[in-house]
Amino acid sequence: LRVVTDVVCPFCGTLCDDIKVVLDGNRIVDTMNACIIGNEKFKSAQAGHRIMQPLEREDGTTEFTPVSYDYAIEKAAQILASAKRPLYYGWSSTSCEAQEIGNELAEVTGGVTDNTASVCHGPSILAIQTVGAPMCTLGEVKNRADLIIYWGCNPIHAHPRHMSRYTIYPRGFFTERGFDDRTLVVVDPRPTDTAKQADIYIQVEQGKDYELLDALRTVTRGEDIPDVVAGVKKEQIKELAEVAKSKKFGLLFFGMGVTQTTGKHRNIDMAISWTQDMNKYTKFNLIPMRGHYNVTGSGQVMSWQSGFPFAMDFSRGYPRYNPGETAANDILLRHECDAALIIASDPGAHFPVEAMKYYAQIPTIAIDPHYTPTTGISKLVIPSSIIGVEEEGTAYRMDNVPIRCRKVVDAPKGILSDEEILRRILNRVKELKGIP
Ligand code: SF4
Incomplete structure (x- = not known):
């Protein structure tokens, strides 16, 4: 061993x-x-549901026929080069190097490229673009934070080592006693397993995060609020404001319970504004609890290349960005793409049925190491190796720190990486379109 x-x-x-x-x-x-x-x-990496060779599905059937990589890459290039407005979606579980090639592919084919932020933390990005955000790294949290607030997220289940590595339990430079030096606050409509460990648990009414954050801002400034806001008593809201002011370094971590409920980006707007207010009294920051390991990287790479972090549309020959119009779901529901490439994500398991019904009708390519609901309704399935297990690659942590993932084992014989598959498709698309 x-x-x-x-x-x-x-x-x-x-x-x-x-x-x-x-x-x-x-x-x-x-x-x-x-x-x-x-x-x-x-x-x-060794699971039985691994795809071991490219597959093609005949129109109107559910049967797949094994094909070669050369055939699959040629077919994918033909589909994308002949499409008027192909959709590229996913990107959150692959490397920055693969994402970079994918964005170029979207540009040369006049397509739309979008990542999974459009159905998770897209509203956080919109709010940050509107009002900015005081942020820090998880290393600073570990070494300095004496107040941790988890709002609308349940890290014990979704990010199981978040609390033990960075927030509640580790000993840091200025938090030598670890757990004993920190206060944990959880705000959530449900008494989650994370809430059960909290020093203060605030049970906000479902969909009323905006109202509660607004009330918190108001009492933080010393002004009065109604006796009950969003199902929470005035005394408890005041207690949270006072506890927050009394700490040296506070952190607000927020999840999809805030970004995808009523108010969406306005909730985050308000959360950021409260965090900014808190910096008049003490040091305070916030960090979104990003889900897929490299969804943050996808936003970074798209931003370097075109100025926008998701829902990027090249169909007019230059990058445009208008979430609500150019996000993957919008495009599929309005039947505005004529081909699609899905990589490193599974919209078949998460998108509305109507969106995926349209996906199943058009020429589609899925690149994935495993069988998923998406591969099952795609026309062409191209297996790839697993970044961080079978390939090296760069990824961005939720606090925007880039980390180099290691290769641990070899991929199964003959299986190509996302980067190589995309590079070969891009080169062939350029040949077909006469682009040098
Ligand atoms: Fe668990 Fe991996 Fe997430 Fe760490 S990065 S909390 S080990 S799933």
């Missing part, structure tokens, strides 16, 4: 970089330090 150390877990936005992987030859037999989800991600 051999142990590979300092491995990065390519599952959630926490991007834990202290994983040890136990190998027997080229086979992963165990992991150390990873949570149960991370452990499964590494084991998925």
